Ligand SMILES: O=C(O)CCC(=O)C(=O)O
């Protein structure tokens with residue numbers, strides 16, 4: 001069986017009566033072949049929804065990402081089956097490290113009724129894989145099943161990052177930024193950053209009755225760009241459009257996983273870099289009605305591209321004049337002053353990406 005078939009076969013059914021988010025499907029193959037229509041579709045999707053489906057079925061890089069995400073999906077099943085007390089030995093420390101294990105039941109702040117979340121993660125840092133700060137770092141931070149899969153994790157990391165840099169190059173061009181590298185320069189692979197692979201498992205203690213727990217409460221991703229490989233539906237995006245009959249602002253619309261596609265979304269950093277021109281959409285994960293798998297578990301494989309730690313979280317050249325219009329990033333989040341004290345054109349605090357990640361992670365509880 002080839003990898004595309006494997007991926008197609010494993011997508012569980014999705015109910016036909018749920019309102020779907022109006023997401024564009026973008027072809028990786030067309031982007032690679034410099035199709036101008038596809039690049040402008042990419043820009044529109046990033047401007048209007050902040051989310052899109054990326055068809056990876058017909059390019060070698062896409063096929064290899066799909067195959068790797070399937071292998072990581074299998075790894076997730078093994079990892080999360082470890083006893084809780086073993087997983088807890090690798091628990092990440094809020095405000096200290098973004099990487100390691102996050103048990104379920106911790107993210108509560110953004111849910112209106114403060115339901116505990118039903119999702120556990122392993123966050124595996126790009127720099128931990130490529131530049132471990134000490135020889136025993138990996139053994140201390142990650143369980144043996146992760147260490148046994150370093151080649152897979154490294155390859156998925158470089159592949160995901162490369163794909164994201166291609167998307168950022170095309171966006172820089174479409175946005176007429178001063179240079180094609182204006183966005184990729186903020187996300188360079190060798191510099192320390194919050195980039196990581198996340199493996200998730202959601203287990204609802206009460207089946208698909210989501211009154212008592214939520215898979216993942218409403219949030220925006222705080223980095224640059226996220227590549228998401230999920231199979232079972234459950235992801236919802238907050239609608240801000242009033243142009244369709246069903247959608248009104250503040251309503252949740254479903255994202256149906258498509259075989260052979262990644263779901264791509266922009267994070268708050270892109271909103272800040274473009275003074276709100278590009279969108280970082282609010283999303284959450286809830287139980288998919290009627291899905292048998294919800295009674296068991298839902299898994300996803302995610303790659304987060306985040307700006308290099310030294311990058312200032314402010315508008316890029318060409319967007320700085322609109323800086324004042326982007327105050328409402330990340331809900332109630334207010335950057336806390338730091339010892340370096342850089343200010344934007346409005347006199348607000350500017351954090352480095354490293355400081356921003358830590359403060360946002362504390363805000364979200366992960
Ligand atoms: O699992 C999913 O479908 C979404 C995960 C997500 O939004 C996240 O980890 O930030």
Ligand SMILES: [Fe+2]
Pocket residue numbers: 219220221283
């Ligand atoms: Fe997210």
